[in-house]
Amino acid sequence: MSGASFRPSRRHALALSGSALTAAALAACGGNTGRPESGGSSSGGKPTIAQWYHQYGEDGTEQAVKKYASEYPDASVNVTWIPGDYDKKAASSLLTSSGPDVFEYGNGPTIDMITGKQVVDLSDLLGPARSDFTPSLLERMTYQGKLYGIPQVVDMQLFVYRKSMLSKAGVTPPRTFDELLAAADKLTQGKVKGLFLGNDGGAGVMGGPVLWSSGTDYLTQDDKPAFNTPAVAQALAKLATLFKSGNLLLGAPSDWSEPAAITQGLTAMQWTGLWTLPMIQEALGDDFGVFPFPAIGSGGKPAVPVGAYSACVSAKAKNVTAAKQFVKWLWVDQTDKQLDWAQSYGFHVPARKSLIAKAEKLKTGPAKQAADMVTQYGHPQTPLLWTPASASAFGDAVDKIIRSGADPKSSLAAVQRTVTNELKRFA
Amino acid sequence: MASPAEVRPAARTPAPARSKRRWTDSPHLWFWIFVGPFLVGLTVFVLVPIVWSVWLSFYEARNTVTPTEFVGLRNYTNMLSDPAFRSSLGTFVVFALFIVPTTFVISLGLAVLVNGAARGRSFFRSVFFLPTACSYVVAAMIWRGSLFSGVSSGAINTVLGTVGIAPVAWLSVVDPPWYWLVITTARLWLQVGFFMVLFLAALQRIPRTMYEAAALDGAVGWKAFRYITVPQLKATSTAVLLLLLVNAFQAFDEFYNLMSSTGGYPPYARPPLVYLYYTALGDVQDFGNGSAGAVILTLMIALFALAQGRLTGIGRRED
Numbered sequence: 001m002s003g004a005s006f007r008p009s010r011r012h013a014l015a016l017s018g019s020a021l022t023a024a025a026l027a028a029c030g031g032n033t034g035r036p037e038s039g040g041s042s043s044g045g046k047p048t049i050a051q052w053y054h055q056y057g058e059d060g061t062e063q064a065v066k067k068y069a070s071e072y073p074d075a076s077v078n079v080t081w082i083p084g085d086y087d088k089k090a091a092s093s094l095l096t097s098s099g100p101d102v103f104e105y106g107n108g109p110t111i112d113m114i115t116g117k118q119v120v121d122l123s124d125l126l127g128p129a130r131s132d133f134t135p136s137l138l139e140r141m142t143y144q145g146k147l148y149g150i151p152q153v154v155d156m157q158l159f160v161y162r163k164s165m166l167s168k169a170g171v172t173p174p175r176t177f178d179e180l181l182a183a184a185d186k187l188t189q190g191k192v193k194g195l196f197l198g199n200d201g202g203a204g205v206m207g208g209p210v211l212w213s214s215g216t217d218y219l220t221q222d223d224k225p226a227f228n229t230p231a232v233a234q235a236l237a238k239l240a241t242l243f244k245s246g247n248l249l250l251g252a253p254s255d256w257s258e259p260a261a262i263t264q265g266l267t268a269m270q271w272t273g274l275w276t277l278p279m280i281q282e283a284l285g286d287d288f289g290v291f292p293f294p295a296i297g298s299g300g301k302p303a304v305p306v307g308a309y310s311a312c313v314s315a316k317a318k319n320v321t322a323a324k325q326f327v328k329w330l331w332v333d334q335t336d337k338q339l340d341w342a343q344s345y346g347f348h349v350p351a352r353k354s355l356i357a358k359a360e361k362l363k364t365g366p367a368k369q370a371a372d373m374v375t376q377y378g379h380p381q382t383p384l385l386w387t388p389a390s391a392s393a394f395g396d397a398v399d400k401i402i403r404s405g406a407d408p409k410s411s412l413a414a415v416q417r418t419v420t421n422e423l424k425r426f427a
Numbered sequence: 428m429a430s431p432a433e434v435r436p437a438a439r440t441p442a443p444a445r446s447k448r449r450w451t452d453s454p455h456l457w458f459w460i461f462v463g464p465f466l467v468g469l470t471v472f473v474l475v476p477i478v479w480s481v482w483l484s485f486y487e488a489r490n491t492v493t494p495t496e497f498v499g500l501r502n503y504t505n506m507l508s509d510p511a512f513r514s515s516l517g518t519f520v521v522f523a524l525f526i527v528p529t530t531f532v533i534s535l536g537l538a539v540l541v542n543g544a545a546r547g548r549s550f551f552r553s554v555f556f557l558p559t560a561c562s563y564v565v566a567a568m569i570w571r572g573s574l575f576s577g578v579s580s581g582a583i584n585t586v587l588g589t590v591g592i593a594p595v596a597w598l599s600v601v602d603p604p605w606y607w608l609v610i611t612t613a614r615l616w617l618q619v620g621f622f623m624v625l626f627l628a629a630l631q632r633i634p635r636t637m638y639e640a641a642a643l644d645g646a647v648g649w650k651a652f653r654y655i656t657v658p659q660l661k662a663t664s665t666a667v668l669l670l671l672l673v674n675a676f677q678a679f680d681e682f683y684n685l686m687s688s689t690g691g692y693p694p695y696a697r698p699p700l701v702y703l704y705y706t707a708l709g710d711v712q713d714f715g716n717g718s719a720g721a722v723i724l725t726l727m728i729a730l731f732a733l734a735q736g737r738l739t740g741i742g743r744r745e746d
Contacts, residue, residue, distance in 0.1 A: 088708050095492055095712075112712060116490035191579060199577065199599050204690010251577010251596035255689045266578065388711040396511060396694040403601045403693075414510075 047075045047322035052093075052100035054086030054309075057275075058346035068330055068337050075322050077102075094118040094314055101317035102327055108141030108149030108310045111384050111426065120313045120320055121146040125328040132352045137308050140380040149310030150331040151351035153342045156274045156306045156374055157205065159291045160259070160366075162284065165192070165268040173289060177213065177235060177296040180269075184247040187268040193249035196267040198256035201243040203399035205256060205271065205305075209293035210235045212303030212379045218394075219383045223423060227394070228416045233408035235296045236401045243402050259283070274370050277347050290366040292377045306378040308351055349374050385426055386419075393418040480718040488715035502719035511694065512720055515702040516727065522698065523675035523731070526614060530671055531664070534619045538626030539652070552627060556620040563617060567684035570613045571598065598685060606686065606696055613681045618674060622667050629663035630656070665739045672735060676728050679704070699724050 053065055062081045069077035080100065082089055087106065093099030094113065109119045123146050126133065133151060141149035161173060169187050174180035184194030198204055211217055214231040242248055249270075252261040259276040261267045263283035271293075272280075280288050292302035311331045317323040330337060335355060342350040343359050349371050350356050362371040382391065393415045400406035450456065479492070484502050486494035506512050541551045558566070574582045577596035584594040597605045637655050641647070646654055657664075679700040686696055692705065699720065707717025 091490075091712050092708065094490070112490045118490055198688065198690060199596070200688055200690055200693060201599065203693065204688060250599035251581075251594070253572070253576060253578060257689045388705075389713075392511065392691075392705065392711075395691055399693050399695075403599075405602075 047319045049075045049077045049102055049317075049319070049323050049326050050080065050100045051077055051326075052080045052082055052086075052090060052103040054090075054104065055081055055083040056345070061345045064341060064345060068334070068341075072326055072329055074329070075319075075326055077326060094316070097316050099314055099316060101319070101323040102311060102313055104152060104309045105149065105312050106309055107137075107307050107381055108151075108384070109312050111143065111387060113312075114143050114148050114384075115426070118315050119148050120315050120317075120324070121148065122150055122311075122313060122324060122327065123147040125150060125324060125332055127332070129332050129352070132354050134306075134308075134351060134353065134374070134378075136378065136380050137306070137310075137351065140384055141310055143384060149312050150327055151308040151310050152331055152338070154306055154308045154349040154351050154374060156304050156349065156370065156378065157209075157271065158274065158304050158370055158373060159269055159293065160262055160272055160276070160280060161269040161289055161291065162262065162265075163287050163289055169268075173291045174294050175291075175302075176294050177238065177300075180294050181238060181242055181247075183269065184242065185245065188247040192265060193267045194247045194269065195242070196249040196252060196256065196261040196270040198271065199250060199252055200399065201248055201250060201402050202239060202256075202271065203402045204395065206239060206402070207394060207398045208305050208379065208381060209303050210239070210296065212305075212377075213293050213296040213300045215297070215299035215301065217379070217383070218386045218390075219419075219423075223383070223385050223426075225416045225419045225423075227419075228412040230409075231297050231299065233412055236398060236408045236412075239402045240405050240408075244405075262288070274348065274367075275346055277367055277370070286365075288366065290369050290373075292373050302373075302377045303379055304373045304377050305381045306349075306374050307381045385423060387422045387425075390415075390419045390422045480721055483714050484718035484722050486715050488713070488718070490712045492714055494715065498715070502715045503723065505716055506720045506723060511697070512699070512702055512706075514694065515697050515699040516724075518696060519676070519678065519698045522610075522678060523672060526611060526675050527668065527671045529611070530615060530619055530622060531667060533615065534622035534667070535626050535660075535664075537619065537623045538630055539656070541623070542627055542630045552624065555623050558616050559618070559621040561617060563613075563680035564684050566613050566617050567681040570609055570681075571685050575609045601695055604695065610681060610685055610696060613685065614678075617681075618671075622671070625663055625667055626660065629660050633659045668735060668739055669732075672731060676724075676731075 051065075051069060053062075056062070062079075065081075066079050069079050090100070090103050090105060091110075091113070093103075105113075113119050126147070130138070134154065137151045137154065138147060141147055141151070159173075165187060166172065166183070169189070171183045171186050174183050180195070187194035197206060208218070211227050211232055214229065214235055216226045216229050216232060218225075218227055220226045249261055249267040252266055253264070254260040256271050257273055257276075259270070259272055259280045262270040262272070263280060277290075292304045295301050311327045313320060313323045313327060331351075335352065338352065339350055339355050339358055342348040342355070343361050347361060347367065349362065350359055353375075356362060356371060359371070362368055397406070397411040397415045401408045401411050483492065483494065485497060485499060486502075487496040487498050488494035537555055541548055541555070544551060575597040576582070576584070577594065577599055578584065579588055579594040581594070581597075583597070587593075587595065595605060597609050600606075633656065637659075638651055641651050641655055677700070678698045682696060682698055682701055683692070683704070686692060686701075692701060703717050703720045703724070705711060706713055706720060711717075
């Protein structure tokens with residue numbers, strides 16, 4: 001074989017020029033996208049709308065959304081249920097004309113989807129209901145005064161602890177960051193670790209809570225970097241110490257987003273999501289409680305991240321008006337369906353304040369405490385202008401600080417340079 | 428003397444009429460029937476994407492594959508000044524430098540041992556080859572969830588526990604970087620058998636008489652291996668090295684499935700394909716920078732291939 005005939009690059013280029021390939025494949029192969037073969041109208045004269053969801057874990061969710069869709073009188077709605085890496089599939093599909101008309105996306109569409117004019121303005125859909133939606137979530141999905149996503153349901157992250165383990169060790173639920181670290185030390189006994197923040201030691205999910213609990217944020221209100229403060233650097237350095245202390249559970253069978261670590265008795269306290277509470281309750285009965293990420297230093301206050309899958313409308317929708325009307329019908333007008341979606345298939349906080357009051361599951365115990373935390377301590381996971389490049393740089397830095405003991409001050413300064421460059425794109 | 432007609436008997440045979448040649452007789456037709464579909468596939472799925480990717484690399488192309496803003500070499504300078512991308516290139520070089528010679532040595536060693544086995548050769552050949560049939564994704568899941576699980580009930584931790592060693596969080600800690608042990612053992616398990624079979628086939632083609640003649644001169648054991656086996660395996664060895672290098676460049680599946688978590692992919696053991704996957708796909712959708720990274724990576728691979736060609740003699744004239 002000659003050197004000239006060596007062609008590894010072509011396979012790489014095939015894989016990496018995903019741009020062209022993805023678009024071509026999606027366009028050529030098509031698949032069941034929910035859209036009709038041609039045009040946007042069904043045979044009955046009603047418009048046809050393709051709606052995409054990611055695959056939810058809870059039983060009954062797919063049947064529920066299909067039922068909602070079938071009850072819409074003004075259009076024929078085809079629901080496509082997408083397993084696997086939904087975000088990538090949805091984002092790629094927006095490049096083509098065979099993508100969805102209506103689709104959900106975590107925390108609304110990205111800033112590049114908005115500036116790339118891939119999604120349409122939904123500001124006129126809320127009407128008087130606007131004041132009923134959690135304001136911070138609407139703000140997260142608003143760019144230059146226009147709203148690009150309608151929150152469907154709210155999820156949050158929080159700490160869960162084993163009451164019996166804490167009481168046996170004489171520990172009360174921590175109210176400050178230092179108390180959390182001290183509790184982790186005291187609760188580490190034998191094979192049981194005091195704290196589980198994820199198999200990466202919390203590097204992937206602790207960034208936001210550390211910022212908010214230190215009294216700052218990713219960006220300021222006027223979109224300037226806000227994360228590079230001495231308090232944040234000091235808190236991350238403490239997490240680095242915790243990582244090496246032996247008090248942290250690492251290498252658990254499943255990550256923080258599942259409850260196995262605490263239900264299997266591997267840890268006394270775990271960072272997880274609201275969605276795990278039913279499973280924890282089933283495994284532990286009443287032997288668990290919840291608390292937010294505690295305050296850091298004198299200027300901070302407790303915090304929890306909140307996020308929301310939101311309904312968006314593709315700018316390439318065959319019938320944008322019909323698609324918007326359907327979104328308004330389902331996610332603004334049909335409050336009974338919204339309540340059903342939040343409460344009947346798992347454990348979520350309705351996106352509208354009036355529905356939180358009607359949610360029976362959120363009226364008692366840890367679930368009520370968690371729901372209260374959303375309004376009391378909730379922060380949208382990231383700001384709209386926190387681009388993937390900024391998130392990647394910040395995530396890498398936090399990981400290196402926590403797991404490798406990198407210098408927090410210089411690491412955060414390097415991230416600030418990246419973030420500043422990214423923000424210039426939207427100046 | 429023969430008449431002209433006798434010396435040219437064929438001249439009297441009437442030539443087949445042109446009109447009677449069937450269209451199916453054309454050799455070009457069968458060439459295109461067999462080659463055409465592959466050429467179309469190659470063009471649509473390989474050549475066009477390559478050209479398109481190179482074109483995109485000179486444009487600002489976020490969330491679009493038909494951009495209009497020409498930015499010259501900016502995407503290239505972006506990627507080359509991106510510490511995460513540079514780090515991923517370093518990861519890939521270190522990985523290739525380790526995995527290529529290691530697989531080569533182990534697969535050759537196993538081939539020699541299996542070839543020399545007095546009995547059970549087929550059994551051992553099958554045992555070592557079987558992992559090749561396993562997908563990288565499945566193997567990564569087994570390695571992560573069972574063998575190298577960080578809890579005390581993980582297979583390796585159970586073994587370590589029997590000699591009093593505390594459980595190791597293989598994929599969580601970076602000091603020491605045990606994750607490299609997990610990644611490289613998974614890959615070795617998956618690919619050693621395939622290359623062993625290649626070596627085995629080559630070993631079986633070496634005439635026994637060569638070893639017998641060498642033995643008369645006292646060349647047995649290591650000397651026979653050094654002066655007969657190694658030179659006789661030259662062609663196979665160069666092919667194996669090339670395939671190993673290509674495989675190393677394509678590292679993605681086991682890295683992604685072993686290292687990625689709910690929080691994303693950590694900054695460690697992140698080969699360029701994984702980095703570019705995050706850059707060019709997902710909610711990033713930055714096809715300009717992603718394509719520039721792909722072109723840089725392609726050039727780098729070409730350089731490695733040329734360097735390897737020089738070292739191993741691939742493409743050199745036999746004379």
